[in-house]
Amino acid sequence: MSVFLLRRLLTFAATLLVASVVVFAALELLPGNVAQMMLGESATPESIAALETKLGLNRPPVQRYADWIGGWLQGRSAVSVSYDTPVPQLIAERLQVSLPLALMAMALTTVLALALGVYAAARHNRLGDVGVMALSQVGISVPSFWLAILLIWLFAVKLQWVSAGGFPGWGDEDGVWGGVRALLLPAAALAAVQAAILARVTRSAVLEVMREDFVRTARAKGLSKRAVLWRHVLRNAFVPVLTIMGLQFANLITGTIIVENVFVLPGIGRLVFQAIANRDLVVVRDVVMLLAAVVIFINLVVDLLYALIDPRLRHSS
Structure with missing residues (x-):
């Protein structure tokens, strides 16, 4: 039973890791400016740059992914832009x-x-x-x-x-x-x-x-x-x-x-x-x-x- 449980837990962890990569890639690496998409077409370059800094979009994708997963594991949470509340x-x-x-x-x-x-x-x-x-x-x-x-x-x-x-x-x-x-x-x-x-x-x-x-x-x-x-x-x-x-x-x-x-x-x-x-x-x-x-x-x-x-x-x- 212990071997059965260990194999299932390892499968669970691996599947969760793959899912996190897919979710991050789908929302973060698609073409287009995410900050401009969130603020709309009428946003000024200054406001777009400020939101990019706030969301960490000016950093490399690998670092953003590591910060996202590390934040969840350590209990650090992102803040919603529209609600101004921790997610x-x-x-x-x-x-x-x-x-x-x-x-x-x-x-x-x-x-x-x-x-x-x-x-x-x-x-x-x-x-x-x-x-x-x-x-x-x-x-x-x-x-x-x-x-x-x-x-x-x-x-x-x-x-x-x-x-x-x-x-x-x-x-x-x-x-x-x-x-x-x-x-x-x-x-x-x-x-x-x-x-x-x-x-x-x-x-x-x-x-x-x-x-x-x-x-x-x-x-x-x-x-x-x-x-x-x-x-x-x-x-x-x-x-x-x-x-x-x-x-x-x-x-x-x-x-x-x-x-x-x-x-x-x-x-x-x-x-x-x-x-x-x-x-x-x-x-x-x-x-x-x-x-x-x-x-x-x-x-x-x-x-x-x-x-x-x-x-x-x-x-x-």
């Missing part, structure tokens, strides 16, 4: 919205997908299976932003159960419930598409495992069909399901720009959108690097969970 502080404030939103959406996705996928597999080629597959196809086809607009129209405009957008924070008069209520509709809009995809994957994986000999043996020993499905089949079918879940959770954290803008949520996605609009490349660079690190870290966690679920993968490594 980690901006990210920490926005993660208070994006991370709970992603966790809520992932929880809804997991519960719905596992229940529907196992239900469809248990009723293979029957009405229940056809109904779940048709419903999942509709879920895959519906864009999350369009579903978000429909949810706002129904629950906020017509029924007036929740507000149409915005986030009151976690310390308002309603406490935690106020924040949770503000994230319910965005989480549902994000979870619908992800649950539809995961339900189809779960169904296929469960059907494949159900054809194995150990399933017939378990049934012959007197175990109920429900017990076999949830205690034996689902665990053995969980490796491909876990792969999709890891990708989906990373996508929920990194891909919420449109939904956060529909609901006017001050999250990471909206921060990136505003930073691009403000030409604040310092924020864009650090946020993109953080999101890349999140995706790589989630892949590492998924690899470790593989080994816990299926020991054969650990031993073969």
Whole structure:
């Protein structure tokens, strides 16, 4: 297990290093004057030179890259040009919205997908299976932003159960419930598409495992069909399901720009959108690097969970 863990950690570090080089090269080494792009065409040469000095653009690229990575490792942070605030502080404030939103959406996705996928597999080629597959196809086809607009129209405009957008924070008069209520509709809009995809994957994986000999043996020993499905089949079918879940959770954290803008949520996605609009490349660079690190870290966690679920993968490594 220690060798398996060491190899995964080394892979994580190497991938993170490559990602940092790609992010830096994409935003720092492209043709054009970054300072002039941030200040606009009407900027004076003096203001452009001052911003270049402030951002360190007058130094060699290798030195700028080393200072950027060294600053993150030592806790030194760059300051946003448009917000005049350290970038980690901006990210920490926005993660208070994006991370709970992603966790809520992932929880809804997991519960719905596992229940529907196992239900469809248990009723293979029957009405229940056809109904779940048709419903999942509709879920895959519906864009999350369009579903978000429909949810706002129904629950906020017509029924007036929740507000149409915005986030009151976690310390308002309603406490935690106020924040949770503000994230319910965005989480549902994000979870619908992800649950539809995961339900189809779960169904296929469960059907494949159900054809194995150990399933017939378990049934012959007197175990109920429900017990076999949830205690034996689902665990053995969980490796491909876990792969999709890891990708989906990373996508929920990194891909919420449109939904956060529909609901006017001050999250990471909206921060990136505003930073691009403000030409604040310092924020864009650090946020993109953080999101890349999140995706790589989630892949590492998924690899470790593989080994816990299926020991054969650990031993073969």
